Amino acid sequence: MNELLRQIPPVHELQKQAAIVAIRKKHKVTEKLWTQWIQQAAASVRQDILNGEQIQADKFTDIITRKVKQAAELWERPMLHKVINATGTVLHTNLGRARLSEKAIARVSEVAGNYSNLEYDVEKGKRGSRHTILEERLKHITGAEAAMVVNNNAGAVYLVLRALAKGKKVIVSRGELVEIGGSFRVSKVMEESDAVLTEVGTTNKTHLFDYEEAIDEHAAMIMKVHTSNFYMEGFTESQPSSSLVPLAKENHLIFYEDLGSGSIVDYQSRHIGKEPVVSDVLATGADIVSFSGDKLLGGPQAGIIAGKKKYIDVLKKHQLARVLRVDKMTLAALESTLLEYDREDLSEGNSVYRDIIKTAEEINTITEVFVRDLGSLQKLNVETQVHPSKVGGGTMPKVELPSCGIRVTSPEMAAHEIEKFLRMYHPAIIGRFVDHAYFLDFRTVGETEIEILKQAMQELDNYMS
Numbered sequence: 386m387n388e389l390l391r392q393i394p395p396v397h398e399l400q401k402q403a404a405i406v407a408i409r410k411k412h413k414v415t416e417k418l419w420t421q422w423i424q425q426a427a428a429s430v431r432q433d434i435l436n437g438e439q440i441q442a443d444k445f446t447d448i449i450t451r452k453v454k455q456a457a458e459l460w461e462r463p464m465l466h467k468v469i470n471a472t473g474t475v476l477h478t479n480l481g482r483a484r485l486s487e488k489a490i491a492r493v494s495e496v497a498g499n500y501s502n503l504e505y506d507v508e509k510g511k512r513g514s515r516h517t518i519l520e521e522r523l524k525h526i527t528g529a530e531a532a533m534v535v536n537n538n539a540g541a542v543y544l545v546l547r548a549l550a551k552g553k554k555v556i557v558s559r560g561e562l563v564e565i566g567g568s569f570r571v572s573k574v575m576e577e578s579d580a581v582l583t584e585v586g587t588t589n590k591t592h593l594f595d596y597e598e599a600i601d602e603h604a605a606m607i608m609k610v611h612t613s614n615f616y617m618e619g620f621t622e623s624q625p626s627s628s629l630v631p632l633a634k635e636n637h638l639i640f641y642e643d644l645g646s647g648s649i650v651d652y653q654s655r656h657i658g659k660e661p662v663v664s665d666v667l668a669t670g671a672d673i674v675s676f677s678g679d680k681l682l683g684g685p686q687a688g689i690i691a692g693k694k695k696y697i698d699v700l701k702k703h704q705l706a707r708v709l710r711v712d713k714m715t716l717a718a719l720e721s722t723l724l725e726y727d728r729e730d731l732s733e734g735n736s737v738y739r740d741i742i743k744t745a746e747e748i749n750t751i752t753e754v755f756v757r758d759l760g761s762l763q764k765l766n767v768e769t770q771v772h773p774s775k776v777g778g779g780t781m782p783k784v785e786l787p788s789c790g791i792r793v794t795s796p797e798m799a800a801h802e803i804e805k806f807l808r809m810y811h812p813a814i815i816g817r818f819v820d821h822a823y824f825l826d827f828r829t830v831g832e833t834e835i836e837i838l839k840q841a842m843q844e845l846d847n848y849m850s
């Protein structure tokens with residue numbers, strides 16, 4: 386064995402091998418990284434021999450070359466990459482929430498690859514502010530007096546509380562102290578902001594008098610949190626903004642509503658959920674609202690704060706506004722997203738909207754054609770199936786959108802193995818289990834992704850045959 390180990394070519398010899406040199410040329414990497422790949426490849430051959438594998442000495446160089454090639458390919462492969470969302474959940478937090486429109490992507494690309502007027506007022510020829518660059522557009526779609534953008538909605542909550550209620554009481558209904566996505570708890574963010582959380586009511590019921598009783602000279606704010614990711618049924622009561630706004634006003638308190646998703650579109654009038662519309666909440670007289678950029682809005686990750694100018698001005702000037710500021714790419718994508726809301730047909734420029742309003746019939750037509758085009762397979766059964774999908778992203782938890790997809794089964798392969806094959810496919814295809822079978826919901830599958838799914842089905846079939 387020792388004799389065999391001694392025959393592994395030394396690294397400086399391997400570095401002279403034409404095939405190994407070619408790998409470096411192809412990927413244009415530093416000598417340092419290339420050398421690391423070679424060292425690791427040689428070490429792994431050494432380990433294989435120590436593990437008792439029978440390898441002939443004249444094969445060493447070939448094996449090492451192959452391993453170096455694999456290392457190079459793995460290195461080139463992005464860690465953050467596209468996946469096909471066939472879960473049917475439109476706003477899937479694990480899968481990056483909203484997809485940007487082609488136009489938004491083009492705007493990001495232009496702004497990212499060039500100098501821009503991010504903090505320069507071209508008309509006046511002097512310094513401008515990134516906090517005001519989208520303000521007019523935000524005011525336009527929300528109806529607010531003033532608005533600004535921060536990193537995300539969690540950041541928005543933190544900034545609002547810290548800047549406007551530090552050391553003071555913030556009154557919140559116990560039924561609204563939600564946890565979102567396992568990591569964001571309104572109560573924890575409040576603690577970090579040094580605002581004094583004052584919980585009122587019980588888990589299921591909060592009356593207006595519960596708020597009234599909590600108001601004293603230490604109170605600064607009444608906060609309402611949109612309980613976007615769960616739904617309480619039965620013996621419940623919560624107070625709408627329309628009753629809390631006058632109460633706050635009478636007592637000279639700020640009324641702030643964390644809307645979570647923040648819909649610009651009235652989905653309720655389309656019989657989809659009961660999500661409040663941002664402009665409606667502001668029209669009740671709310672002083673401040675905040676919501677995410679990448680939930681129902683359909684844009685990039687961002688936190689949008691809108692409301693009364695006197696409060697927004699305080700927020701803009703706060704040091705945390707600098708900490709939580711967004712970059713030019715976010716602003717470019719957000720601007721494009723906002724602009725699309727005034728087009729005749731929002732569905733062209735907003736894939737969240739488009740995916741939510743798709744009817745089961747529309748989706749069914751696509752899956753029927755898909756199954757037909759797929760033709761006959763050897764071992765795989767692909768059938769259309771009707772099944773509801775979700776909006777997701779902690780939005781409209783009760784809403785089930787009638788949808789359609791394909792059920793992928795095989796007598797030769799368990800559902801979890803099918804799941805794994807598709808998950809390990811390039812690009813990864815993520816579906817879900819429905820009645821113990823693997824199901825791909827086509828609501829969230831893009832037009833250009835259909836061919837990829839077809840190819841994957843054929844490869845999965847071949848893999849078993």
Ligand SMILES: *Cc1c(COP(=O)(O)O)cnc(C)c1O
Binds near residue numbers: 537643644646676687
């Ligand atoms: C999603 C959500 C948040 C967090 O928003 P991010 O943009 O993910 O930071 C905060 N509050 C509510 C009510 C939410 O639904």
